[in-house]
Amino acid sequence: MSQQHIRVRFAPSPTGPLHLGGVRTALYNYLFAKKHGGTFILRIEDTDKKRFVPNSESYILKTLKWCHIEPDEGVGYGGPYSPYHQSKRINIYRYYINQLLNNGYAYYAFETDDDLGIKRKEYKNMGLTFSYNYENRNKLDNSLNMTKEQLKKKLDICSSYVIRFKINPGEKLKMHDIIRGWITIHTDQLDDKILLKSDGVATYHLASTIDDHLMKITHVIRGEEWLSSLALHFLLYRSFGWDPPNFAHLPLILKKDGKGKISKRNPENFPIYPMQWINGDTIIPGYKELGYFPDAFVNMLALLGWNPGGKREIFSLQELVKTFSLSRIKKSGVFFDIKKVYWFNKKYLISKKEEVFSFMCKKMQKNFILYEKDYLWKVIHLTINRIHFIHEIWEHSFYFFTPPSYYDTYFLRKIKNNHEQIIFKLKNAKLSLYKINPFTYVNVKLFFQKYENKCRIKMMQLFRFALVGNLKGVDLFTILEMIGKKESIQRLDNLINKIK
RNA sequence: GGCCCAUUCGUCUAUUGGUUAGGACGUCAGGUUUUCAUCCUGGAAAGAGGGGUUCGAUUCCCCUAUGGGCUACCA
Numbered sequence: 001m002s003q004q005h006i007r008v009r010f011a012p013s014p015t016g017p018l019h020l021g022g023v024r025t026a027l028y029n030y031l032f033a034k035k036h037g038g039t040f041i042l043r044i045e046d047t048d049k050k051r052f053v054p055n056s057e058s059y060i061l062k063t064l065k066w067c068h069i070e071p072d073e074g075v076g077y078g079g080p081y082s083p084y085h086q087s088k089r090i091n092i093y094r095y096y097i098n099q100l101l102n103n104g105y106a107y108y109a110f111e112t113d114d115d116l117g118i119k120r121k122e123y124k125n126m127g128l129t130f131s132y133n134y135e136n137r138n139k140l141d142n143s144l145n146m147t148k149e150q151l152k153k154k155l156d157i158c159s160s161y162v163i164r165f166k167i168n169p170g171e172k173l174k175m176h177d178i179i180r181g182w183i184t185i186h187t188d189q190l191d192d193k194i195l196l197k198s199d200g201v202a203t204y205h206l207a208s209t210i211d212d213h214l215m216k217i218t219h220v221i222r223g224e225e226w227l228s229s230l231a232l233h234f235l236l237y238r239s240f241g242w243d244p245p246n247f248a249h250l251p252l253i254l255k256k257d258g259k260g261k262i263s264k265r266n267p268e269n270f271p272i273y274p275m276q277w278i279n280g281d282t283i284i285p286g287y288k289e290l291g292y293f294p295d296a297f298v299n300m301l302a303l304l305g306w307n308p309g310g311k312r313e314i315f316s317l318q319e320l321v322k323t324f325s326l327s328r329i330k331k332s333g334v335f336f337d338i339k340k341v342y343w344f345n346k347k348y349l350i351s352k353k354e355e356v357f358s359f360m361c362k363k364m365q366k367n368f369i370l371y372e373k374d375y376l377w378k379v380i381h382l383t384i385n386r387i388h389f390i391h392e393i394w395e396h397s398f399y400f401f402t403p404p405s406y407y408d409t410y411f412l413r414k415i416k417n418n419h420e421q422i423i424f425k426l427k428n429a430k431l432s433l434y435k436i437n438p439f440t441y442v443n444v445k446l447f448f449q450k451y452e453n454k455c456r457i458k459m460m461q462l463f464r465f466a467l468v469g470n471l472k473g474v475d476l477f478t479i480l481e482m483i484g485k486k487e488s489i490q491r492l493d494n495l496i497n498k499i500k
Numbered sequence: 501g502g503c504c505c506a507u508u509c510g511u512c513u514a515u516u517g518g519u520u521a522g523g524a525c526g527u528c529a530g531g532u533u534u535u536c537a538u539c540c541u542g543g544a545a546a547g548a549g550g551g552g553u554u555c556g557a558u559u560c561c562c563c564u565a566u567g568g569g570c571u572a573c574c575a
Contacts, residue, residue: 013575048574113573129502129571162573180505189503189571197573204575228504228570251506252568261568300512303524307513311523330506330513333568337511340525385538396537448534457534464535472536 006038008219010064010071011208013045014056017277017286018063020336021223021253021262024301028250029221030069031302031324038218042074043211046087047201055278063274067294068317081215086207093202096210096240097163097195105239106195108143108151109164133191134169163196165205165236173231178219178248178326185231193232205229209236212245221248221326224333225261248326251305254333262336270338291389292341296348300341305330314347346388356380359390360397369401378482382474396473400482403491404469407498411465419499426462430492439485444477466495 010026012018018026033040042064044057061076073079083089100106109132111119116132123130130136137144142164143151155161171187195206202210212220227249237244252261262272274297275286287297299315308315308323315323349356357380364371383397398404415422436443451459464476467488473479480488 011575015575045575051574109573111573116573124501127501131502131571160573177505183504185504191571194573199573201573203573208575223569224505225569225575230504249505254568303512305512309514311514313512313524332506334513335511337525340512343525383537386536453534460534470536474536475533476535 004218006033006036006219007041007215007217008033008038008221009041009043009074009212009215009217011043011045011211011222012056012060013048013051013204014053014060015048015051016053016056017059017273017275017284019262019272020274020301023063023067023274024253024304025221025223025250026064027067027069027298027301028306028324028326028329031321032219032221032326033072034321035324039072040069041079041081041215041217042071042077042084043215044075044085044087045204045208046085047204047207049199049201059275059277066275066288067298069298086202086211089207089211090201092214093196093207093210094200097202097206100165100195100239101163103239104166106163106165107137107192108155108161109137109192109194110141110154110158110161112160112198131191132164134167134188137164137166137192160198162194162198164192165195165232165239167192167232167235173234175230175234176247177227177230178246179251179329180227180249180331183227183230187231187235190231190235205232205236209233209240213237213240213242217245219246219248219326221250224249224252248329251330252333253304254335261333270336287341291391292345293348293352296344297341299348300344304336305334314344342388349388349390350384352390353380353384356384356390356393360393363394364401367402371401375400375482382478399468399473399479403487403494404467406469407465407495408470411471412499415462415465416499422462422499423496425459426466426492426496429459429463430489433485433489433492436485439481439488441477441481444480448477462495463492466491 008029010029012022012026030040032038042060044060046052046057057075064070071077073081074084097106101108116130120130132140143154144166146154167187167190169186169188173185173187175183175185177183193205194203196202211217230247230249234244254260255262271285271287271290273284273286275288277284277286288294295317298317299313299320302315302320302324303313306324306329308325309328357376360376360380364376379397379400380393382400383393386396387393432447436447448456448460460476461471463480464471464473467476467479467483483491
């Protein structure tokens with residue numbers, strides 16, 4: 001296994017935006033490929049015309065790019081096994097299905113979807129489950145029950161048919177999964193799955209089996225929802241006389257509220273899209289738009305169902321590649337915790353001060369604020385641990401550059417009720433402030449220490465309110481020293497005018 | 501219903517026969533911060549249940565329960 005060139009594929013269908021689970025599947029494929037110096041391939045499984053959603057493909061491409069898990073080969077990247085859209089490979093599937101037909105592994109079936117729907121209902125009413133399988137196929141309208149001539153005639157009149165895979169009972173299949181070990185399934189339980197739909201397009205089972213073989217995929221890493229189809233896929237490989245690839249079925253990401261796996265259809269109480277998705281008039285923001293860093297997002301995703309064994313949790317993509325292994329993937333489904341991503345983002349944020357700096361620079365330019373680099377750096381160091389996202393930095397640091405344009409209404413009302421006394425205090429304080437020379441942290445601190453305990457706290461509260469607009473923020477003496485005497489007095493005046 | 505897969509603190513997880521069952525997020529309490537946040541310290545918090553196997557089971561086996569997947573001319 002270690003000798004061969006590893007080739008893995010991420011094969012989403014363009015039925016909408018990729019969600020968390022899809023991105024994680026792509027990530028694990030990417031990690032596994034990179035770890036072994038292999039090739040990561042993107043194949044688009046667009047065999048379902050009905051569910052096709054425009055823009056999904058570009059969304060998938062953009063998302064992988066944003067996450068820095070770009071394919072080496074496939075849709076958007078080219079490669080020796082093109083085309084990588086299944087819709088463009090229909091003739092290939094037809095060629096191979098003929099092989100199956102000729103060898104007796106597949107047969108024509110003429111029931112329509114509606115016919116079968118009725119049949120299922122009938123069975124259900126009797127307390128049974130209808131299955132198109134070895135028990136029933138002899139009673140149904142298919143080529144198994146016809147002579148060659150009859151079939152020919154039927155095909156001449158009836159243009160609508162499907163091709164089913166003939167599964168023989170009585171065999172116990174033992175299949176290996178890298179994550180789960182050996183899995184046993186009896187062929188009696190399988191039904192004759194449709195391989196070619198009446199619109200002439202192959203189903204997932206056929207298309208992916210053929211493509212995985214033709215594209216020389218060595219490891220199929222996909223969600224656990226495929227585990228039940230594993231036997232079918234094994235049988236398909238065997239019918240073609242091909243060696244199956246290795247399989248690894250990933251645990252599903254489960255919904256926290258309600259039941260089931262996460263899906264595009266049922267929105268969660270946390271964002272499930274990596275990037276924004278525009279659906280008509282509604283825009284659903286993704287992690288990117290919400291301010292999450294791709295590396296924090298990817299780091300969190302990697303640890304959802306897998307971990308390298310130690311106590312460390314922060315890993316760069318390169319470190320993930322280095323430590324990744326399929327054998328350490330968990331078997332059980334996982335619940336997603338938005339608070340943990342929030343924490344991850346903060347961890348990444350404090351290591352991205354340069355990005356915060358350039359964000360602030362742009363903000364300043366936009367607001368026509370002049371600043372000095374050193375001053376800005378100091379502000380960032382003072383405020384960065386108060387935020388989780390870059391875009392939050394301004395609301396926590398504006399007062400170092402510009403007076404508050406808004407005062408906390410609750411406290412404002414409180415001091416307005418007592419404004420004469422407050423104004424008196426502020427005016428007195430202003431006079432004292434003039435005399436502080438130089439206007440340094442230490443001297444400002446000394447000034448406040450002249451007040452008695454109770455008074456001092458109230459005074460500091462007032463000052464903070466005048467400077468910041470509310471009762472939260474960086475150490476008061478630091479703010480005073482940084483914005484300087486003139487600006488400080490100006491802001492006291494502002495407040496006095498406000499409450500007059 | 502049938503089949504398949506799973507089951508360690510609320511959540512993500514470590515521990516692959518012998519541990520006071522460890523960490524992280526969250527949570528609670530205390531401390532630092534003359535505010536808030538950060539930070540520091542500490543606490544509460546888990547092997548689904550029942551049988552085996554074994555000197556000894558979270559770890560191996562069986563049953564039950566629970567959760568999940570599949571059961572489409574969807575992937």
